Amino acid sequence: LKLTEFVTVSDLASMMDVPVTQVIATCMSIGLMVSINMRLDAETIDMVAEEFGYKTDFVSAEVVEAVAQDEEVDLEEDLITRPPIVTVMGHVDHGKTSLLDRLRNTNVIEGEAGGITQHIGAYSIRLQDGKRITFLDTPGHEAFTAMRARGAKVTDIAIIIVAADDDVMPQTKEAINHAAAAGVPMVFAINKIDKPSANPDRIREQLAAMNYLVEEWGGKYQCQEISAKQGININELLEKVLLEAELLELKANPKRRSVGSVIESSLDKGRGYVATVLVQNGTLRHGDVVLAGTHYGRVKAMFNERNQKVEQAGPSTPVLILGLDGAPTAGETFNVMDTEQEARAIASKREQLKREQDTRTKKGLTLDELARRRALGNFQELNVIIKGDVDGSIEALSDSLIRLSTEEIQVNVIHKGVGQISESDVVLASASSAIILGFQVRPSQAARRLADREGVEIRTYSIIYDTIEDIKSAMEGMLSPEI
Numbered sequence: 001l002k003l004t005e006f007v008t009v010s011d012l013a014s015m016m017d018v019p020v021t022q023v024i025a026t027c028m029s030i031g032l033m034v035s036i037n038m039r040l041d042a043e044t045i046d047m048v049a050e051e052f053g054y055k056t057d058f059v060s061a062e063v064v065e066a067v068a069q070d071e072e073v074d075l076e077e078d079l080i081t082r083p084p085i086v087t088v089m090g091h092v093d094h095g096k097t098s099l100l101d102r103l104r105n106t107n108v109i110e111g112e113a114g115g116i117t118q119h120i121g122a123y124s125i126r127l128q129d130g131k132r133i134t135f136l137d138t139p140g141h142e143a144f145t146a147m148r149a150r151g152a153k154v155t156d157i158a159i160i161i162v163a164a165d166d167d168v169m170p171q172t173k174e175a176i177n178h179a180a181a182a183g184v185p186m187v188f189a190i191n192k193i194d195k196p197s198a199n200p201d202r203i204r205e206q207l208a209a210m211n212y213l214v215e216e217w218g219g220k221y222q223c224q225e226i227s228a229k230q231g232i233n234i235n236e237l238l239e240k241v242l243l244e245a246e247l248l249e250l251k252a253n254p255k256r257r258s259v260g261s262v263i264e265s266s267l268d269k270g271r272g273y274v275a276t277v278l279v280q281n282g283t284l285r286h287g288d289v290v291l292a293g294t295h296y297g298r299v300k301a302m303f304n305e306r307n308q309k310v311e312q313a314g315p316s317t318p319v320l321i322l323g324l325d326g327a328p329t330a331g332e333t334f335n336v337m338d339t340e341q342e343a344r345a346i347a348s349k350r351e352q353l354k355r356e357q358d359t360r361t362k363k364g365l366t367l368d369e370l371a372r373r374r375a376l377g378n379f380q381e382l383n384v385i386i387k388g389d390v391d392g393s394i395e396a397l398s399d400s401l402i403r404l405s406t407e408e409i410q411v412n413v414i415h416k417g418v419g420q421i422s423e424s425d426v427v428l429a430s431a432s433s434a435i436i437l438g439f440q441v442r443p444s445q446a447a448r449r450l451a452d453r454e455g456v457e458i459r460t461y462s463i464i465y466d467t468i469e470d471i472k473s474a475m476e477g478m479l480s481p482e483i
């Protein structure tokens with residue numbers, strides 16, 4: 001039997017071509033009360049299948065989907081360089097919006113029809129030399145990480161903006177940690193240099209203290225002083241972004257069927273469901289059947305950020321599409337399918353999976369799960385997020401945890417900070433399969449709810465020693481159950 005992890009009692013019965021009642025009876029005989037539509041775990045499936053003389057062969061659901069979407073292989077000669085996709089992140093009031101506005105309004109080659117008039121969640125700018133850069137128009141790391149939590153890897157490069165008249169602030173650190181956790185290269189923009197109180201060196205110093213040494217100080221991070229408001233050094237910043245992009249050798253194949261991510265979506269009174277998608281590979285065309293998460297539809301019309309109708313959109317191009325039967329979630333991947341029937345079939349299967357998953361599975365990592373996997377010998381990395389009441393204990397805890405790393409298992413502190421455990425922490429944990437450790441702090445109501453939903457484990461402690469002991473025993477595969 002070729003199986004996915006998602007098999008119900010009745011699926012299994014029909015695969016084996018036996019009455020479903022017999023499968024239920026078999027389950028009962030091993031002490032399991034099941035109903036027809038209940039999903040079985042791999043172990044049970046194994047046992048039941050064996051009873052009926054079958055051997056099982058598990059393939060993950062993703063593999064099945066990939067096969068369903070017939071993975072196209074890109075030929076080397078079809079690959080072209082694609083523009084980078086950039087997100088702007090940083091502390092509140094440090095100038096994210098100003099920079100995005102500045103980029104939107106200037107740097108568009110003279111004569112290019114129409115300015116960027118509508119907000120569709122992303123826009124592309126064309127520079128003097130014809131090179132393009134695509135910006136995600138929702139600044140901030142919350143959006144970035146929420147998308148990543150859904151599996152979207154949209155951003156190629158992050159601009160971390162820091163105001164020169166201020167300090168590297170908690171959200172600056174968060175933004176840096178979120179980008180680092182996603183493996184996205186960063187370019188630092190030190191903003192507001194027009195201000196008399198600006199002190200860019202202080203920012204460079206504070207970054208260095210976090211081990212982010214900028215280029216002009218001999219480090220590897222590109223950094224540019226700018227004024228978003230006055231439009232100073234904006235081109236220089238873009239040059240650095242392009243340089244970073246060159247290093248990444250971003251390629252795409254415009255000849256293949258399009259895949260990409262949903263940036264945002266909504267219900268528009270006049271036009272029905274509208275979704276902004278970012279084409280990441282291939283070319284999306286008017287009339288294509290698009291499948292995004294649990295929604296699908298034929299593209300009735302496409303518009304660019306200048307509100308112009310377009311017939312097609314190539315790699316790294318954001319477009320607003322009309323024609324879907326619902327509003328897919330931001331961060332969802334979209335694919336182009338051959339037929340509407342095929343799209344509908346997968347959409348409804350996903351809908352069903354989602355409904356079932358909502359009620360049972362938890363995808364987050366827990367210490368129990370770590371201990372279990374460790375006992376099986378297949379665990380290499382433990383990602384943790386540390387929140388605490390004072391900086392000193394956070395640092396102490398972080399150092400001790402990192403020192404627990406062994407040859408087999410690496411402990412990564414992907415984020416640490418002072419303050420309550422927030423929703424943003426949970427989203428990051430979910431996206432990075434991390435656990436959250438709270439030292440003398442508790443999660444907010446909203447964070448706790450989200451953690452429950454996402455299956456993210458939050459452990460709170462008041463003694464550093466206890467924390468370390470717990471992690472240590474989980475790493476040794478011998479965690480005693482939490483009481």
Ligand code: GDP
Nearest residue numbers: 091092093094095096097098191192227228229
């Ligand atoms: P965001 O919260 O990061 O999106 O920050 P905003 O872009 O909204 O900027 C916050 C404030 O800083 C606004 O009042 C801006 O006008 C101001 N600001 C942004 N960039 C600059 C700059 O380069 N120079 C000066 N003097 N003010 C700036």
